[in-house]
Amino acid sequence: xxWAESVPRVWRERVKKYRLLGGKCLKCGSVVYPYRPACPxxxxxxxxxxxxxxxxxxxNFTIIRHPPTGFVGKEPYVVAIVELEDGARVLAQLTDVKxxxxxxxxxxxxxxxxxxxxxxxxxxxYGIKFRPV
Amino acid sequence: xxxxxxxxxxxxxxxxxxxxxxxxxxxRMWGAEEETVEEKSVPxxxxxxxxxxxxAAREALQMSRVKREDVGAIxxxxxxxxxxxKPTATVLAEALGLSQKIxxxxxxxxxxxxxxxxxxxxxxxxxxxxxxxxxIGTDNAQARPGDELEFTAGAGAAAFLLSRDSERMLASIxxxxxxxxxxxxxxxxxxxxxxxxxxRFTGSPAYFHHxxxxxxxxxxxxxxxxxxxxxxIFHQPNVKFPLRAAQLLGFKVxxxxxxxxCNEIGNTYAAASLLGLARVLDIAKPNQRILVVSFGSxxxxxxxxxxxxxxxxxxxxxIEKLLARKVYVDYxxxxxxxxxxxxxxx
Ligand SMILES: [Zn+2]
Numbered sequence: 001x002x003w004a005e006s007v008p009r010v011w012r013e014r015v016k017k018y019r020l021l022g023g024k025c026l027k028c029g030s031v032v033y034p035y036r037p038a039c040p041x042x043x044x045x046x047x048x049x050x051x052x053x054x055x056x057x058x059x060n061f062t063i064i065r066h067p068p069t070g071f072v073g074k075e076p077y078v079v080a081i082v083e084l085e086d087g088a089r090v091l092a093q094l095t096d097v098k099x100x101x102x103x104x105x106x107x108x109x110x111x112x113x114x115x116x117x118x119x120x121x122x123x124x125x126y127g128i129k130f131r132p133v
Numbered sequence: 134x135x136x137x138x139x140x141x142x143x144x145x146x147x148x149x150x151x152x153x154x155x156x157x158x159x160x161r162m163w164g165a166e167e168e169t170v171e172e173k174s175v176p177x178x179x180x181x182x183x184x185x186x187x188x189a190a191r192e193a194l195q196m197s198r199v200k201r202e203d204v205g206a207i208x209x210x211x212x213x214x215x216x217x218x219k220p221t222a223t224v225l226a227e228a229l230g231l232s233q234k235i236x237x238x239x240x241x242x243x244x245x246x247x248x249x250x251x252x253x254x255x256x257x258x259x260x261x262x263x264x265x266x267x268x269i270g271t272d273n274a275q276a277r278p279g280d281e282l283e284f285t286a287g288a289g290a291a292a293f294l295l296s297r298d299s300e301r302m303l304a305s306i307x308x309x310x311x312x313x314x315x316x317x318x319x320x321x322x323x324x325x326x327x328x329x330x331x332x333r334f335t336g337s338p339a340y341f342h343h344x345x346x347x348x349x350x351x352x353x354x355x356x357x358x359x360x361x362x363x364x365x366i367f368h369q370p371n372v373k374f375p376l377r378a379a380q381l382l383g384f385k386v387x388x389x390x391x392x393x394x395c396n397e398i399g400n401t402y403a404a405a406s407l408l409g410l411a412r413v414l415d416i417a418k419p420n421q422r423i424l425v426v427s428f429g430s431x432x433x434x435x436x437x438x439x440x441x442x443x444x445x446x447x448x449x450x451x452i453e454k455l456l457a458r459k460v461y462v463d464y465x466x467x468x469x470x471x472x473x474x475x476x477x478x479x
Contacts, residue, residue, distance in 0.1 A: 018228035113179040
């Protein structure tokens with residue numbers, strides 16, 4: 001994920017970040033997030049757009065203690081790979097949880113939160129995070 | 134006043150952040166002798182009035198089972214929008230996946246903006262211009278550290294999916310009475326971080342005058358009496374004011390208590406009376422009458438009476454779960470969450 005301070009980037013990525021909009025491969029059946037034109041598993045170029053399940057579980061995670069610009073002051077926080085009920089894997093921040101309480105297998109649900117502010121007079125970036133159910 | 138077509142609530146949603154601070158902790162910080170409320174809600178580091186509105190609105194939409202593309206309006210009432218200029222409503226519409234062909238607006242009238250959003254959405258529906266509309270009250274209330282307001286300034290959101298589709302209707306709007314005057318009880322100038330208030334004004338000329346005038350106005354216009362209502366919800370800047378308003382109007386404590394959340398979550402401003410309504414709708418039975426009276430400084434009140442339908446109680450909001458789910462923060466963490474610390478490294 002690129003975290004350049006760019007307004008056009010925030011605007012381009014808004015639907016992917018705001019909604020769990022993924023795709024289902026019409027050949028191998030894989031469900032991927034975010035939506036993309038080609039399947040990362042089999043290379044097939046027909047993916048059906050799909051609003052993904054909002055529930056899942058943590059399959060791996062890392063604790064961020066030295067955050068990049070815009071996230072300073074929020075550390076320590078957890079970035080996790082969440083496997084949703086429909087099989088798609090999403091890389092996202094966890095919220096409303098202490099890092100020491102995060103375990104592999106933790107059941108989580110999607111919420112809409114603030115990602116970061118591009119300085120106090122810049123745009124505010126929002127999107128999906130996950131919190132314990 | 135009355136809408137010419139029956140409009141009502143087809144879905145509702147609530148949101149309260151997980152964090153709480155105890156009144157006693159705020160007292161400890163400032164050496165105060167008593168607290169206005171037991172505890173109040175505090176937003177997470179990544180929460181604001183927009184993110185809270187999203188959660189409440191998503192729940193309201195889901196309960197109504199209205200298709201997202203059929204929502205014709207989204208009206209957001211708040212006095213704590215994340216931007217001074219740039220609407221919250223557009224972000225919400227996009228994040229919720231609503232149609233781009235939609236009436237979207239942010240509205241401000243201190244703590245009254247949420248109920249007024251509801252009236253305007255209902256008006257658009259009653260006129261036939263749209264079929265369904267979302268009205269939201271949301272606030273992350275700001276208070277100057279050390280100000281008496283700090284004991285109560287809470288955070289939360291409530292959203293209502295209004296509709297004229299009788300099959301989805303959970304409660305219909307029976308009557309409305311709006312009452313306003315120019316009263317300088319509370320204000321915040323452009324560029325100022327915290328509001329100011331005139332405490333002498335807060336009680337009689339502000340809260341009580343408007344709340345009582347709107348409630349009496351509605352009862353005079355409809356001929357209804359306090360005992361015709363099963364529940365009444367008043368704006369709740371503290372616990373005393375709504376109980377006193379109820380007493381002055383002739384309501385019993387039992388009618389007020391179910392919708393009185395202030396002691397648990399503080400004053401959630403534009404969401405305050407609407408979260409009370411969400412709590413009451415969760416426990417209401419068919420054919421019950423509910424009165425909601427908001428209050429916004431500056432000043433005004435909207436009184437709205439609802440009658441529940443046979444559809445009430447089929448699904449419930451998450452409010453009980455949200456009220457029970459709590460993580461306490463001390464004053465230091467509270468300051469970080471509220472963003473009131475100075476000179477923080479970013
Ligand atoms: Zn494939």
